[in-house]
Amino acid sequence: MKKNHDELQDLGRFSEPALLILISLADGPKHGYAMTQDIEQVSGQKLGPGTLYGGIARLEARGWIEPLPTDDRRRPYRLTGAGHRVLKHRLESLKAVAKIGAQRLADA
Amino acid sequence: MRSERLARLLVRMYPRAWRARYEDEMRALLAETTVTPAVVLDLIAGAVREWIRAATRQPESPVSLEREIWRGWRRSLVGAVVIAAASWELARVFFLVGILPHDDPWFLTVGTLYGVTRVLIVQVRCSRLRNRALNASLPPPMLAAVGLGRMEFWMCIALVIVATSTTWSNAHGFVWWTKWFGLWLSVDLLRNSTRIELARRDVVIQLAIAERQAGQATSHP
Numbered sequence: 001m002k003k004n005h006d007e008l009q010d011l012g013r014f015s016e017p018a019l020l021i022l023i024s025l026a027d028g029p030k031h032g033y034a035m036t037q038d039i040e041q042v043s044g045q046k047l048g049p050g051t052l053y054g055g056i057a058r059l060e061a062r063g064w065i066e067p068l069p070t071d072d073r074r075r076p077y078r079l080t081g082a083g084h085r086v087l088k089h090r091l092e093s094l095k096a097v098a099k100i101g102a103q104r105l106a107d108a
Numbered sequence: 109m110r111s112e113r114l115a116r117l118l119v120r121m122y123p124r125a126w127r128a129r130y131e132d133e134m135r136a137l138l139a140e141t142t143v144t145p146a147v148v149l150d151l152i153a154g155a156v157r158e159w160i161r162a163a164t165r166q167p168e169s170p171v172s173l174e175r176e177i178w179r180g181w182r183r184s185l186v187g188a189v190v191i192a193a194a195s196w197e198l199a200r201v202f203f204l205v206g207i208l209p210h211d212d213p214w215f216l217t218v219g220t221l222y223g224v225t226r227v228l229i230v231q232v233r234c235s236r237l238r239n240r241a242l243n244a245s246l247p248p249p250m251l252a253a254v255g256l257g258r259m260e261f262w263m264c265i266a267l268v269i270v271a272t273s274t275t276w277s278n279a280h281g282f283v284w285w286t287k288w289f290g291l292w293l294s295v296d297l298l299r300n301s302t303r304i305e306l307a308r309r310d311v312v313i314q315l316a317i318a319e320r321q322a323g324q325a326t327s328h329p
Contacts, residue, residue: 032137048147049115049137050154053130057158073136 017047017055022079022087025065031074032056059083115143121155123162 024030024038032052040046047055056077059065064083068076079087115138119131141147 032133033140036137036141048150048154049134049141050150050152050157052137053134054154054157057126057130057161070132073132075133 017051018059019087019090020045020047021052021055021059022064022083022090025077025079025083026087029068029076029078031071031076033074035077114148115141115151118148118151118155121152122158125162126158 020039020043021035023042024035030038032049036047036052056065060067060077062082063080064086065077066080068078116135119127119134119138122131138147
């Protein structure tokens, strides 16, 4: 668990956009525009094209997402098995942190 | 429409290898996106990040470490000679147009020393990092040549050729070109320093990871 968590953190300033992209692809393949719409709906953040494709390039380089054949000029991406594992571990880690935070707030 | 053209233009700022892979997709995305100043800034920042990433990431195909080290040394030595020659020619033009007094040898010396020390320091520093990485059984961390870039090399050659031509050397209109070249060399120095610093940090991180893993392997046989 620790190893995968560090891997996502290794993306530096891209770790948050990368997490949002992985979450967006968790329910099926999407192309760039669909990802930005989905991410805006889910998190309220609008990823710019530079940030989105910066994240996609890094995730693809690590083998966490993979491209599918193009539909016109749009290319959909999907999660790989490794990407699924990394996302799962990251979400579990965030859940644990959120739980501790909520507990401390309640105790204060 | 103008903003779409601007966005398309900004995509051209990305590295060639990146564009070969993602340009069509990004253009498709931009066609469906309202191009605001925030999008323009995001594209510019993205292009800068991709250039840094392209300059500092490890090569995908296996390469010979020895060959790369020697190639780096060769390029650096050629670079030192060319920068020194360009500095002398630049100083000569400054003398001709009256910017520098004729009895001031320091500019020539500083220019030459700058060229030679710059490439040698960079090369020695990189060789030491490579050797440390090699001892730690890591893949070569930084194989991008850190001497002169191809464009910088040809610009220096062009400067030497043009400056040695008698007709051009006496022309006052030549000053703008030398100023531009000086600025360009400074920017290139900054670019190379950034690239080297980023690569150095990458090596330090990799070495720390390798040492930690080695320590864990020793404590848990």
